Amino acid sequence: MAERILNGSEVVLQALADQGVEVVFGYPGGAVLPLYDEIFKQNRIRHVLVRHEQAAVHAAEGYARSTGKVGVVLVTSGPGATNAVTGLTDALMDSIPVVCLTGQVPTHLIGNDAFQEADTTGITRPCTKHNYLVKDSDKLARTMHEAFHVASSGRPGPVVIDLPKDILVGKAPYLEPSQVQHRTYNPVVKGDRGQIEEALEMLASAEKPILYCGGGVINSGQQACKLLAEFTRITGIPITLTLMGLGAYPASDKQHLGMLGMHGTYEANMAMHDCDVMFAIGARFDDRVTGNLDFFSPGSQKVQIDIDQSSINKNVPVDIGIVGDVGHVLEDMIKIWKAKQYKIDANALDGWWKEIEGWREKRCLSYKQPKDVIKPQHVIRRVHELTRDRKTYITTDVGQHQMWAAQHFGFEHPYEWMTSGGLGTMGYGMPAALGVQVAHPDATVVCFTGDASIMMNIQECSTLTQYRLPVKTVILNNRYMGMVRQWQQLLHGSRYSESYSESLPDFVKLSEAFGFTGLTCSNPADLDDAIKQMLEIDGPVILDVAVDDKENCYPMIPSGKPHNEMLLGQETNGDEAIDSDEGMVLV
Amino acid sequence: MKETEISKHTISVLVDNESGVLARVIGLFSGRGYNIESLTVAEVDANSHQSRITVVTSGTPMVIEQIKAQLSRLVPVHKVSDLTLAGPSVERELALIKVIATGERRVESLRIADIFKARAVDATNNSFVYEIIGNPEKIDAFIKLMEPLGLSEISRTGVAAISRGTLTM
Numbered sequence: 001m002a003e004r005i006l007n008g009s010e011v012v013l014q015a016l017a018d019q020g021v022e023v024v025f026g027y028p029g030g031a032v033l034p035l036y037d038e039i040f041k042q043n044r045i046r047h048v049l050v051r052h053e054q055a056a057v058h059a060a061e062g063y064a065r066s067t068g069k070v071g072v073v074l075v076t077s078g079p080g081a082t083n084a085v086t087g088l089t090d091a092l093m094d095s096i097p098v099v100c101l102t103g104q105v106p107t108h109l110i111g112n113d114a115f116q117e118a119d120t121t122g123i124t125r126p127c128t129k130h131n132y133l134v135k136d137s138d139k140l141a142r143t144m145h146e147a148f149h150v151a152s153s154g155r156p157g158p159v160v161i162d163l164p165k166d167i168l169v170g171k172a173p174y175l176e177p178s179q180v181q182h183r184t185y186n187p188v189v190k191g192d193r194g195q196i197e198e199a200l201e202m203l204a205s206a207e208k209p210i211l212y213c214g215g216g217v218i219n220s221g222q223q224a225c226k227l228l229a230e231f232t233r234i235t236g237i238p239i240t241l242t243l244m245g246l247g248a249y250p251a252s253d254k255q256h257l258g259m260l261g262m263h264g265t266y267e268a269n270m271a272m273h274d275c276d277v278m279f280a281i282g283a284r285f286d287d288r289v290t291g292n293l294d295f296f297s298p299g300s301q302k303v304q305i306d307i308d309q310s311s312i313n314k315n316v317p318v319d320i321g322i323v324g325d326v327g328h329v330l331e332d333m334i335k336i337w338k339a340k341q342y343k344i345d346a347n348a349l350d351g352w353w354k355e356i357e358g359w360r361e362k363r364c365l366s367y368k369q370p371k372d373v374i375k376p377q378h379v380i381r382r383v384h385e386l387t388r389d390r391k392t393y394i395t396t397d398v399g400q401h402q403m404w405a406a407q408h409f410g411f412e413h414p415y416e417w418m419t420s421g422g423l424g425t426m427g428y429g430m431p432a433a434l435g436v437q438v439a440h441p442d443a444t445v446v447c448f449t450g451d452a453s454i455m456m457n458i459q460e461c462s463t464l465t466q467y468r469l470p471v472k473t474v475i476l477n478n479r480y481m482g483m484v485r486q487w488q489q490l491l492h493g494s495r496y497s498e499s500y501s502e503s504l505p506d507f508v509k510l511s512e513a514f515g516f517t518g519l520t521c522s523n524p525a526d527l528d529d530a531i532k533q534m535l536e537i538d539g540p541v542i543l544d545v546a547v548d549d550k551e552n553c554y555p556m557i558p559s560g561k562p563h564n565e566m567l568l569g570q571e572t573n574g575d576e577a578i579d580s581d582e583g584m585v586l587v
Numbered sequence: 588m589k590e591t592e593i594s595k596h597t598i599s600v601l602v603d604n605e606s607g608v609l610a611r612v613i614g615l616f617s618g619r620g621y622n623i624e625s626l627t628v629a630e631v632d633a634n635s636h637q638s639r640i641t642v643v644t645s646g647t648p649m650v651i652e653q654i655k656a657q658l659s660r661l662v663p664v665h666k667v668s669d670l671t672l673a674g675p676s677v678e679r680e681l682a683l684i685k686v687i688a689t690g691e692r693r694v695e696s697l698r699i700a701d702i703f704k705a706r707a708v709d710a711t712n713n714s715f716v717y718e719i720i721g722n723p724e725k726i727d728a729f730i731k732l733m734e735p736l737g738l739s740e741i742s743r744t745g746v747a748a749i750s751r752g753t754l755t756m
């Protein structure tokens with residue numbers, strides 16, 4: 001095929017179009033002006049102007065997580081690129097496919113401390129899956145296509161392409177995606193058949209099996225989630241999901257034990273602790289999941305399925321580690337399970353479920369909603385209830401409200417839950433919701449946030465107004481950095497150092513200043529009406545709910561403790577100081 | 588092997604010879620807290636622009652497995668091979684060692700160099716530069732012996748390694 005010669009900016013736009021990109025989240029500046037000029041001249045690709053580059057990346061993450069596609073970001077050199085670093089790190093930790101184009105000073109100025117020069121590839125090397133500096137126009141098209149391949153295949157992640165201004169202006173040949181071959185990066189997708197058979201044999205003879213599933217299942221796709229549901233059904237065994245995995249399996253199903261980990265359910269954590277065979281599927285044994293490794297699920301044989309070899313045997317040694325795409329491996333697992341007519345001993349499984357029912361009876365997520373003050377959990381439950389008949393996407397910020405959302409909003413489908421899991425980035429919620437709403441203009445998008453987190457990307461209210469994005473932001477306002485306060489209460493003698501939210505703005509006036517509606521609610525009796533009103537308003541809304549400022553998030557496995565030493569909360573033994581110097585040094 | 592036992596491994600990595608690739612490898616080791624005892628790198632195939640990096644590192648079996656998996660998932664990495672596990676291998680390092688001395692100490696350094704098959708590649712009335720090639724332990728031993736004899740400067744290449752026999756990467 002003959003090469004087409006374009007200018008660099010045209011090549012970038014053409015490559016985006018050929019990669020199926022519909023929208024770019026960005027912010028202009030000197031180094032990327034040629035690209036913005038090209039964006040001006042075309043109408044295939046939509047540009048959404050955010051108000052801070054960190055928000056551009058979170059918006060792209062929200063877009064990516066709610067669609068399964070690659071999210072695209074465009075920022076300028078220097079401060080544009082450095083502002084994007086938090087978002088990139090967030091996407092890396094949560095394995096979200098993002099391609100971020102950064103402007104760079106012209107090649108002949110690189111290294112001269114030019115105006116708005118930063119060593120972007122140096123700075124972003126540890127916070128991207130891969131990055132490129134394009135110094136040669138001949139390599140521009142290939143690099144663009146390769147970046148999409150790297151971002152979206154294998155374990156997904158963020159990829160940066162640093163684009164010097166002279167490359168954007170100069171002539172460059174264009175290659176179609178089909179003309180580009182990927183030399184080194186070709187991840188394995190099929191799992192090893194022998195290992196899969198061995199793993200299933202182990203499962204078939206288990207008495208207390210459990211499936212522990214994470215974000216890898218969602219990254220693998222809708223089909224993988226369907227296969228997971230089928231496998232769970234035909235084996236009849238309990239399943240628990242990580243924070244990143246919520247929605248991979250319907251929360252309302254009776255085989256689902258809820259989320260596991262630090263703020264997971266009692267039954268999920270006890271079952272993890274006592275199981276005899278554990279299948280970790282697209283999950284990476286994060287410290288928020290395992291608690292103290294020395295006591296983690298001591299009696300179990302473990303199988304781990306992951307597309308990333310380096311996730312296997314990283315924190316927890318496993319008996320069988322299967323490298324492959326979860327969807328492909330599940331497909332084989334179902335075939336083999338059926339072909340071999342495997343069945344877990346009915347008596348044993350029955351006994352295991354009885355044990356689990358016993359743990360369930362603790363009703364570890366229960367709370368009492370008094371007449372005078374709104375419980376934060378209740379807000380989540382009511383929003384869930386009142387959005388049941390709508391296609392609803394949820395994003396959160398970071399803190400207690402995030403954990404309550406994870407615990408109390410029942411996620412039935414994949415792609416509907418966006419939260420910053422690995423990095424725990426306050427300020428994620430509103431820009432992520434913005435990106436979700438851009439992808440799904442007709443859906444209901446709710447951002448659960450806290451009074452502290454919302455302040456971290458509050459400028460995005462302006463973007464919501466500009467693009468008429470009807471995001472519903474619900475602040476669980478406890479006038480505290482609640483999660484910080486909770487740890488200070490439990491681990492630092494209730495010395496609430498700098499965790500009070502002083503001088504909060506009037507969120508109603510603030511919403512109005514940005515050009516949309518602000519609502520408040522403090523009386524439990526008014527809550528439903530306030531939520532309904534919020535949902536009915538045709539535009540962005542901030543609903544500021546005054547919630548119980550003393551409420552703590554339970555259950556909780558304190559840092560450094562094993563799964564079976566959970567604190568269960570006010571109703572039982574919670575809110576006591578935790579006597580542990582070890583816990584104090586852990587995060 | 589015991590889970591907690593620390594052992595030394597020589598790992599060869601074939602990479603695209605592009606800018607930043609060494610920084611990726613080194614950044615991976617420093618960022619994840621792995622140690623590097625020795626590292627060498629040079630292009631080995633000019634046509635396909637591939638370089639070979641040899642890293643000597645140590646850790647528990649789980650850490651060594653991690654290091655290899657982490658290296659393998661870097662985009663410009665073609666192949667990772669653990670020479671320590673793959674079978675017998677040859678390891679060689681070159682060192683240039685400057686000894687400043689006169690009289691009996693100077694003569695003694697020459698005698699030891701002779702035993703070690705080290706060559707004097709530069710000489711003045713009161714100094715020698717010895718070139719020695721061997722495995723790192725041999726070079727360590729030579730340096731130790733030179734210490735009392737006027738050892739004043741050392742330059743070492745780090746280890747290059749390759750498996751014995753017909754086995755290739």
Ligand SMILES: Cc1ncc(C[n+]2csc(CCOP(=O)(O)OP(=O)(O)O)c2C)c(N)n1
Pocket residue numbers: 397398399400401402424425426427449450451452453454476478480481482483484
């Ligand atoms: C960018 C960033 N800075 C600091 C933290 C540490 N941190 C975790 S939760 C939290 C408090 C969040 O307060 P708020 O948003 O009000 O939520 P709440 O816990 O009260 O629900 C803080 C400061 C963080 N996760 N992210």
Ligand SMILES: [Mg+2]
Pocket residue numbers: 399450451452476477478479480481482
């Ligand atoms: Mg708060």
